[in-house]
Amino acid sequence: SAVISQKPSRDICQRGTSLTIQCQVDSQVTMMFWYRQQPGQSLTLIATANQGSEATYESGFVIDKFPISRPNLTFSTLTVSNMSPEDSSIYLCSVNSGGQETQYFGPGTRLLVL
């Protein structure tokens, strides 16, 4: 399985600011995914990031709010823009690895917006 790291592990931010979350994988992967988990809730897919193409966003998520970069096959970033307290969540990246589309997750980034 892939080893995935995320930076920062947690942050406290002021409303109106933006935060960029990094996701690094120890091997080349085709697809990377970004999820959000709001307090007490399950995970929700934000977008799928493929190298060399625009990210594909799920319903309810837009590029202006959550711009994503995927410069190579081992790295991706998710930016949470113009933050409000409602953006307080855990943000997780995941990757396909090991064939048969099994996904492996990073440890998550805990974001608190004041």
Added chain:
Amino acid sequence: DAKTTQPPSMDCAEGRAANLPCNHSTISGNEYVYWYRQIHSQGPQYIIHGLKNNETNEMASLIITEDRKSSTLILPHATLRDTAVYYCIALYTGTASKLTFGTGTRLQVTL
């Protein structure tokens, strides 16, 4: 992807087998059954998956009924560290792996 239904919570005594059920009555022939768990807001951890046959790995066993409408995840000897939320997900391969997480089963392992 097919919808799955799980009980919201279960308890299990440490050392005993934990049997976590999942109903997926509308699952199609090309959909796998995947199990993940999430320990106290950490990133979800992959456990096991299967299509038709029963599967076993170092973490757990997956029993899928012959009609594939339900399955059971078995943790043979539960420990306190197995306390987590367990998610059963039906995944149609070829849809870019869009995992749809439901509410899962919160398993509490007790002494």
